[in-house]
Amino acid sequence: MVVIAKTQDFKDGQAKKFEIKKGKETLEGFVLRRGGKFFAYVNRCKHISIPLDYGDEDFLTSDNKFIMCKNHGALYEPETGLCVSGPCAGRSLEKIELEIKGGKVYFTR
Numbered sequence: 589m590v591v592i593a594k595t596q597d598f599k600d601g602q603a604k605k606f607e608i609k610k611g612k613e614t615l616e617g618f619v620l621r622r623g624g625k626f627f628a629y630v631n632r633c634k635h636i637s638i639p640l641d642y643g644d645e646d647f648l649t650s651d652n653k654f655i656m657c658k659n660h661g662a663l664y665e666p667e668t669g670l671c672v673s674g675p676c677a678g679r680s681l682e683k684i685e686l687e688i689k690g691g692k693v694y695f696t697r
């Protein structure tokens with residue numbers, strides 16, 4: 589397990605990016621706190637394989653309801669990663685499994 593951050597480092601709606609190794613590839617992931625829960629996904633839109641954010645770790649819509657791709661406005665459910673609106677509707681972000689233990693956020697390699 590790899591520590592990403594401490595739970596206390598996140599305000600509601602805040603996200604942090606991290607690197608994850610998958611085979612020979614290094615991917616960028618992000619973990620997001622929303623409503624006291626944590627979710628993590630690979631930072632790659634299902635429309636065009638580019639990051640969802642503009643490098644600013646800003647992933648949610650202004651009302652904190654959806655993860656939004658900044659490029660063309662696709663909306664994803666934070667809980668499932670499912671795209672519910674936009675050019676990739678019906679497809680899902682690649683989920684990263686998390687574990688929360690002792691006030692820390694981990695992902696399993």
Ligand code: FES
Binds near residue numbers: 676
């Ligand atoms: S690249 Fe994400 S909606 Fe187009």
